[in-house]
Amino acid sequence: xxxxxxxxxxxxxxxxxxxxxxxxxxxxxxxxxxxxxxxxxxxxxxxxxxxxxxxxxxxxxxxxxxxxxxxxxxxxxxxxxxxxxxxxxxxxxxxxxxxxxxxxxxxxxxxxxxxxxxxxxxxxxxxxxxxxxxxxxxxxxxxxxxxxxxxxxxxxxxxxxxxxxxxxxxxxxxxxxxxxxxxxxxxxxxxxxxxxxxxxxxxxxxxxxxxxxxxxxxxxxxxxxxxxxxxxxxxxxxxxxxxxxxxxxxxxxxxxxxxxxxxxxxxxxxxxxxxxxxxx
Numbered sequence: 001x002x003x004x005x006x007x008x009x010x011x012x013x014x015x016x017x018x019x020x021x022x023x024x025x026x027x028x029x030x031x032x033x034x035x036x037x038x039x040x041x042x043x044x045x046x047x048x049x050x051x052x053x054x055x056x057x058x059x060x061x062x063x064x065x066x067x068x069x070x071x072x073x074x075x076x077x078x079x080x081x082x083x084x085x086x087x088x089x090x091x092x093x094x095x096x097x098x099x100x101x102x103x104x105x106x107x108x109x110x111x112x113x114x115x116x117x118x119x120x121x122x123x124x125x126x127x128x129x130x131x132x133x134x135x136x137x138x139x140x141x142x143x144x145x146x147x148x149x150x151x152x153x154x155x156x157x158x159x160x161x162x163x164x165x166x167x168x169x170x171x172x173x174x175x176x177x178x179x180x181x182x183x184x185x186x187x188x189x190x191x192x193x194x195x196x197x198x199x200x201x202x203x204x205x206x207x208x209x210x211x212x213x214x215x216x217x218x219x220x221x222x223x224x225x226x227x228x229x230x231x232x233x234x235x236x237x238x239x240x241x242x243x244x245x246x247x248x249x250x251x252x253x254x255x256x257x258x259x260x261x262x263x264x265x266x267x268x269x270x271x272x273x274x275x276x277x278x279x280x
Contacts, residue, residue, distance in 0.1 A: 045071075048067050048070060048071060049071070051063070051067055052064060052067040052068060052071070055067065087214065110247065110251050111251065111254040111255070113155045113180050113254060114247060114250040114251050114254055116155050116156050116157045116160070117133070117155060117157070117160065117177075117220075117250060118243060118246060118247045118250065119157040120157035120158075120160035120161050121133075121160075121220065121222060121229060121243075121246065122243050123157070123161055124160075124161060124164055124222045124227075125222050125227040125228070125229055126227065127227070128223075128224055128225070128226065128227040129161075129164050129165065129166065129222065129224060130164065130204055130222055130223060130224030131160075131164040131175075131220075131221070131222040132173070132174040132175070132189075132204050132207060132208055132219065132220070132221055132222075133160070133174065133175045133177060133219070133220040133221075134174050134175065134176045134177065134187075134189070134208075134211055134217050134218070134219055134220075135177050135178075135217060135218040135219075135220070135253060136176055136177065136178040136183065136217055137215075137216045137217060137218070138216055139215035139216045139217065141176055141178075141183075141211075141215065141217060144174075144176065144184075144187050144188070144189060144211065145176050145183050145184035145187055146184075147173075147187050147188040148170075148173055148174070148176075148184045148185055148186040148187030148188070149169075149170060149184060149185050149186050150183070150184050151182045151183065151184055151185055152181055152182070152183065153181065153182045154180065154181065154182070155177065155180055155181065155182055159182065160175065160182075163175060163185050164222075169186070170185040170186040171186075172186060173185065173186035173187050173188055173189075174186075174187045174188075174189050174207065174208075174211075175187070188207075189207035189208070189210055189211045190207070190210040190211060190213075190214060191203065191206045191207055191210045192206045192207075192209040192210035192213055192235070193210075194209065194213070194235065197209060197237070201237075202225075204221060204223070204224075205221055205223075205230065205232075205237065208220075208221040208230070208232045208237070209232045209235060209236075209237055212232045212233050212234055212235055212236075213234075213235040216234075217233075218231065218232070218233050218253060219231065219232035219233070220246075221237075228240050229241045229242075229243075229246055231246070231249060
């Protein structure tokens with residue numbers, strides 16, 4: 001009992017803060033790499049570290065030398081392999097204003113751009129016409145826009161509907177929206193390599209998720225199979241959204257000047273309506 005009391009007497013407030021910060025750091029690192037190929041590589045690194053320690057305890061010097069050199073010279077290789085995850089992590093750290101923006105946002109007025117987008121999506125959903133719309137935020141998407149056709153036009157429901165009509169020149173690919181402008185159409189997106197995505201989701205959904213894994217963009221996806229509406233963000237997808245929920249999400253997006261994610265409360269509300277959540 002005295003040992004326990006002495007132990008707690010030695011613990012300083014700084015020690016508690018130190019441990020808490022390390023725990024938070026590991027939590028977000030695991031959250032970022034979960035469901036990606038980096039997760040398996042991370043497990044492999046842990047195995048090497050454990051084997052290195054075991055070889056040291058058992059005095060297996062040759063094995064220890066091999067594993068130690070793998071860790072020393074593998075640092076550069078790790079940076080290359082983990083490049084997408086490192087980029088996502090650094091961008092996540094850079095997006096620090098989302099909570100403040102969410103708390104300060106009190107304007108419930110629906111922007112005109114949201115009305116046009118929602119009208120277009122509702123029409124496409126009824127007709128079961130596939131669509132993929134990407135909302136650019138802080139992370140620039142010029143490299144993706146260059147794969148398609150630059151438009152730089154005002155947002156209108158009629159234009160969005162006509163873009164995605166089958167067999168038209170711009171229907172195959174994604175539309176990129178920045179602010180109140182349609183930046184480009186028929187853009188090619190990187191596909192997600194996550195193993196946790198539902199098998200029934202096709203290339204359009206994987207592309208919509210993939211761009212959110214590599215940037216802070218928001219993806220809006222309409223299925224051509226059943227007309228369902230989905231939202232993807234930070235490598236996660238929320239499916240079967242109704243028009244009202246979609247309007248609330250986009251209103252929040254535009255009310256915060258396309259800044260950061262403020263959609264948690266809407267997804268929590270939608271969860272009771274049968275949203276299927278697929279993690280990264």
